[in-house]
Amino acid sequence: MVKGAAYLILALLILGAVAFALLSERARGLAAVDRRLAGLSAPGTAPARAAAAISVPERIAPLLAQAQLEVTVQTVRILAAAGFALVLAVLLAAGPALALAVLLGLPMAALSWLRGRARKRVDALTEALPLYLDGVRQLQAVGNSLSQALSRALADASPVVRSFFDTAARRLEMGAPVAETMQQLADRLQVPEVSMIAAAIRTNLRYGGSIGAVFTNLAQILRERLRIRRELVAATSEARVSSRVLIAMPLLAMVGLVLMNPAYLDFFVKDPRGQSLSMMAIGLEAIGILIIRRMLRLEF
Structure with missing residues (x-):
């Protein structure tokens, strides 16, 4: 039964790889037509060929944004070819059971790695956000507008804040509305702290008031959240170590x-x-x- 299921899944994998190759070829043809039309509309200019990003499921998109990774057709093609070669090698060397285990384990391992990278990047962002808000408040206190303060505060902000907010800063420099830009950033990242900043800006622009006082209170709230989070991590450290031991025990026993x-x-x-x-x-x-x-x- 296991052997039949393994061969069935591997057959579906092969069919999926063939379908993906055909769709990729069609997408390349359409992209070539678009480049030719762009060249005809603007003669004398050669459009740059960039890696086109592909659409991903809604549950994975925030993780990719938090991990600051962009999935392109070329990346998917390389990963799919490497995974298929690995599964085929395991199938030939160890049989269908282990091949099925590798086939099911690769997506889980990739998702675990993606979540770990996203968590590290988001933790670094949340730790640096209070200082960034202090910089925005100080720049606005000396006469800068809100959009200017949000953009210029990035110069002295942490590199991780600049990496997350650079796109929003470019939109603000081009004249995009502040509330809409920050809300788009919050919707893309789905980080509670960034959503709090976007909600505070949107509320202040709608109802008025001192945005400096809002940023002061918000920075204090974020620092308090960081303090509580550190206390929770310290309080659950024993349970986390116990969980790692429980997870490793069967593997060590097998070895x-x-x-x-x-x-x-x-x-x-x-x-x-x-x-x-x-x-x-x-x-x-x-x-x-x-x-x-x-x-x-x-x-x-």
Whole structure:
């Protein structure tokens, strides 16, 4: 049963790769037509050929924005080819059971890496935002408009703040509305702290008042959130270490058994019953990891 399911999934993977190649070829043809039309409309100028970004699911788009990664057709093509080659190599070397495990594990590993990168970037951003807001408030106090203060404060801000806010700053320099620009940034990132800034600016521009006092209070709120978050991390450090030990114990036990008795894996690799048990063990381990990570997720 496991072997049949593995071959079926691999067949679907091959069909998906062929369909993706055909769609990519069609997209390249349309892009070539667009470049030719652009050249005819503006003779004497050669349009630059840039990597076109592709649409991604709505649940993945905020993670990519937080991790500051852009998925292009070329990137997807390279990753798909590498993943297909790896799955095919495992299929030929170890059989369909391990190939199926690799096929299911690669997306989970990629998603875990993406979430880790996004979390690190967002944590660095939230730690630097209070100082950025202080800079915006000081620049506005000496006579700069709100859009000018938001743009000019980036010069002295942390590099991570500049990397996230550069696009919004360019839009502001071109005359885009402040509230709309900050709201677009908040919608794209979906970071609570950035959403708070956008909501504060939008409310102040609509109802009036001192934006400097709003930024002062907001910076204080963000610092208080950082303090509470550090306390929560310190309070749950023992539970997080225990969770890592629980996750690593089955893997370490398996490695120890293999080192003591290399033939121990033959049953799980060659025998159909062992393959079924291997898939069940891998599935239960993955479910346990997800449950533990969900239990330790800090949201406030």
